[in-house]
Amino acid sequence: MKRTIIPIGPYHPLQEEAGFFQLQVEGEKVLDIDVDLGYNHRGIEKICEARTFDQIPFVVERICGICSTSHPLAYVQAVEEIARVQVPERALYIRTIIAELERLHSHLLWLGLAGHFIGYNTVFMWAWRYREPVLDIMEEMTGNRQNYAMMKIGGVRRDILEQDLPKIRKMAEDLRPVLDMFVGAVMDDPVIHARTKGVGVLTPEDARRYGAVGPTARASGLAIDVRKDDPYAAYDRLDWKVITGESGDVFAKAAVRLLEIAESIKIVLQCLDQMKPGEIDTKVKEIPPGEGIGRVEAPRGETFHYVRSDGSNRPVRHKVRAPSYVNVPTFKATCIGQTVSDATIILAAVDPCYSCTERMAVVDAGAGKRPVEQYDLVAVSQREGQKMLRSLAGKVAQTTLEKKLAEGYRRIGWKAC
Amino acid sequence: MAKAGKKTASSTTPQKKRLLVDLEVCASCAECVTRCDYFYHPENNGMLSVRERATMSVVCRRCENPLCVSVCTRDALEKDADGVLRRYTMRCVGCKSCSIACPFGTLFPEIIPYAVSVCDYCAGRLRKDEVPVCVGSCPLHAVRFEEVDEDIPSPAERGVRVDDHLVAHALPWKKEGAKR
Amino acid sequence: MSPLWMAFLILVFPGFAFTFAFAMAFAWIDRKVTARVQWRVGPPFLQPIYDFVKLLGKEVIVPLGGAKVLFLLAPLLGLSAATLASTLVWQANLWPRPGRGFVGDLIVAVYLLTIPSLSVILGGFASNNRVASLGSSREMKMILSYELPFIVALIVPIVNAGGSIRLGEILLGQSAVSHPSGILAFIAAILCMQAKLGLVPFDAAEAETELMSGPFVEYSGAPLAAIRLTRSMMLFVMPVFLITVFWGGITTEGGVLSVIVGSLKVLLLLVIVILLRNTSPRIRIDQAIRFFWGPFVTGMAVLAVVLSLLGA
Amino acid sequence: MKEREELVTKIEEKLAGKAVSSRRDIPNRMYVYIEGEDLPEAVRLLFDELSGRYVILTGVDTPVGVEVLYHFSFDRVGLVVTLRVLLDKDKPEIDSITPIVRGAEWIEREIHELLGVEFVGHPNMRRLILAEDWPKGVYPLRRSYGKNTT
Amino acid sequence: MSLKLKALCKSPWIFHVNTGACNNCDIELVDALTPRFDVERFGILLVGSIRHADALVVTGGVTRQAAPRLKRLYEQAPKPRLVIACGSCACSKGIFHDGYHMAGPVDQIVPVDIYIPGCPPKPEAIIDGVVKLLKKVA
Ligand code: SF4
Ligand code: SF4
Ligand code: SF4
Ligand code: SF4
Ligand code: SF4
Ligand code: SF4
Ligand code: SF4
């Protein structure tokens, strides 16, 4: 049969962002994928380098509207690591609450979109309907439905008012029966089973090779969750479980997300119970030279920020690695050999959003060349490359380089490294 | 700051060249907006921070009840142990209230920018007979790169050595003279 | 039959104008009920008409490299087929006397009801768009899959009506869905209807999220209006056709009451269609084929035929 | 955490002879400076033998050269190990790690595009993140690029 | 007011284009379709093909990569067509104004009929913007 190329996007109806997937198909079967994501590249990392530390949270929360708390949180944690700031207790709890509420709304949003992707608009509408109360609470607490502007180096920007606590509690408790309903409706529907079980399986090995994170990796059985592994905010004081799946298919990814909603509700309620009045901010004076890493478990997985400071009030480098950047490539591993109709739901299962990926990537669709062969070629060319490099750059050059670096670091007052 | 500078000064060679800012000559013309080759920020204008530090060290009257400090809504200004004013860059929002409040007109608005730059005095970056780029940028030669005698006169008389690398000069002021 | 009367039949009643009005109303009901199921308010009553008029006023773009004539003609083909089908079916319903209509009008109606789908395929292939082509090829597979059980199911009323292939006689031949065979065939036919209407779960051909709307991707303006109108008409004609062959149709014989009962039947079918489409996700094209060819639909239809031959 | 310390010792042992120096200011962050030619081996050690999770690469332009940081996470103990390599400013070149870590494909291409680093042996070094009409040889994350002040 | 325009105002179908937005505007736009706001009440539909669209809702300041696509999409839309710039980014590049990869706000690429500011604009604001646009057209 003839190969044709089916574009998904760049301007595709319900994929909110401009991802551009080109499926090479033979009949209905996907043979290869060409991914192209640059439509959203706004150069945020460079913009951040021209902003002061205090301005950056506002920029990074606009990396993406869905993770609009995870990014600032990861960023402030990175900066706090540089400045060695101890964040007040209450601020930690507030951070946790906001982050979990974000997870709630994000997972509900995903559920809706996934429903839409398989043409189940009722689920879409219902999920988004039940997402509204979460946004209402957010608006009440932070002043905005999205882009909450709550994170701040050294604490949080706003306190949660006493009178808001019962509202949050009620909202979280109201969500429980809703969740049960969704679990029942979605997890037991035979047609949904037919569409999602065994579809788009990501093996644990592939998940590791691609560095997948979040529900995408957890559905394949990798129990990685920054909240447990490298606890931040108040997560180490709370009682909750890391949800993992086994099969790595679309169904498992959906199940993991649904069950995580329940965990999030649990976390929020515990925070409300444990939270004590107190300071919410340490007024940071200066950011010394140095470098720091901030990691946050965003709804879609680990968000990673690396910040380097030179002692002025602007960072010299701010690297952002959002979850989708490592999750989207797994799409290639899971999708080839499946049908076009499945491609969308597999894609949806990763919950891809390219705002954060923020860059474009083109995976070669080189006609007929299967990825496996590509990597075989690599091995050869790599061996050659190494030989060349050895002969070109002798030890001498390397040592001078090292000296230069040491010199550079000495000047900005770092310990030699 | 100044203290630390004094301590280490003895260990450095007397011949060492330092950046000298003559605030008497400086006309605040802002010509010295220069892309100085600071380690990271390529657009860094280290001169601003140099002038800020020089001003706070030698021109500021070290008021006992500093108006600038009390007016700052962000608690960004503080006096250190030596009475030298310091501005914390993470707190200052560049509103310039302090420059309005200062009765001596010490804090020129242009030396308290929101986005600060850093000057490392080009330490280690200069080869023999080179001068920092900021030096050439001043049309009035208020910025120089010179060897300065170890025994510069005391702060009250002529100028103040801020630290190892910087010398700031201004007309002397006396507390008594400042009385009505 | 005078040509004038013919023209009136086709263009006004029960042909185009009549079908148009009901198509619009049914499209509205569809959207409104869908909206209510989804906790929404839904569009106002005249919305389908606004949409239609607006589309008529829009620019018509013919895609570059497309087969222009075919591209523009295909929607009209579908529209006229739907109109004629409606005329035929209604004629049988309104004047259900043996001998009226012509022999084999059932067959003709079945053909006519297939043409809208065929026109979609033609239009899709004529648009010179990869997505549209893929949509068309899916539509083709869909037709292959549901047409067989549909026709098998239709054998049942024919058998029950003593082998007549006149709509009018079939209508008289079965007073209600009284035989188990009839019920089985009816259910199979309803499922096929859902596919014929191109609604979830059988809308793989125009899957909005995969193929942006499949064969219709390139259509704009008046041809798009025609396509949408055709679909709304089908939404109206198909239930009427089904009750005509399976469930006694809408007759005027029993006065107002029987008209009301008939209308209720049609509405019931419509509601089934709407509920089906709102309570299930779209299934894959291969799953759809398996579904229709498998025991559940084709098997059921065959079983119904066997039963009816046995006289049950 | 005992487990973490054990792992750190293990990493130090494995990387002995390759690490030029290392730094660990806070317990769960470790920065190891290594030579460019040891990189593939070091990555293989961390990724394959010690099962570290690949996180991302960071490229930084400094006056003394382009620095590339390879972040690996050891999730069980919450440790982030960062390998850092300094490349020659005039001709930044390093072995690609994509053959070892498949997920690194995009980021290497991104760094290639934004910083002009050459990844030797990368399977698919095509234009990546910038617009098709982006001028050749212009690297937006280089220090020399454009204005940077507010 | 001609019948054509009247019908257009009663049934504006929108096509959503993300030219480098942060998802928020897009989500709020889709939010407007969902039960709380339900713009289908006003005949507004989100359509999947540009050929069916009456109005292009553009979110995000236009990146260099997206600019030519936006232009092409605009040309593909059947007349009469409207362009709605939704969100501060689309109106003015917003917070990303000095990014190196920005080609400019929407109105530098295609003519814009109405601007809806906000970061993100609430669904109410989006609906309000569309209503104002229709008033302007009518
Ligand atoms: S993964 Fe990226 S685009 Fe997706 S919600 Fe998170 S930050 Fe946004
Ligand atoms: S250029 Fe010279 S005179 Fe002008 S502000 Fe700078 S130091 Fe003062
Ligand atoms: S400019 Fe800075 S230091 Fe001065 S008053 Fe304002 S915040 Fe305080
Ligand atoms: S900059 Fe001026 S107007 Fe703005 S907040 Fe400060 S004092 Fe007010
Ligand atoms: S008010 Fe003026 S003179 Fe007094 S301490 Fe402040 S800056 Fe110096
Ligand atoms: S001494 Fe060097 S770093 Fe300092 S301002 Fe002058 S040029 Fe810049
Ligand atoms: S929220 Fe307030 S500060 Fe921000 S743009 Fe609106 S009016 Fe201005």
Ligand code: SF4
């Ligand atoms: S206007 Fe704000 S919310 Fe909308 S895309 Fe831009 S940054 Fe995001």
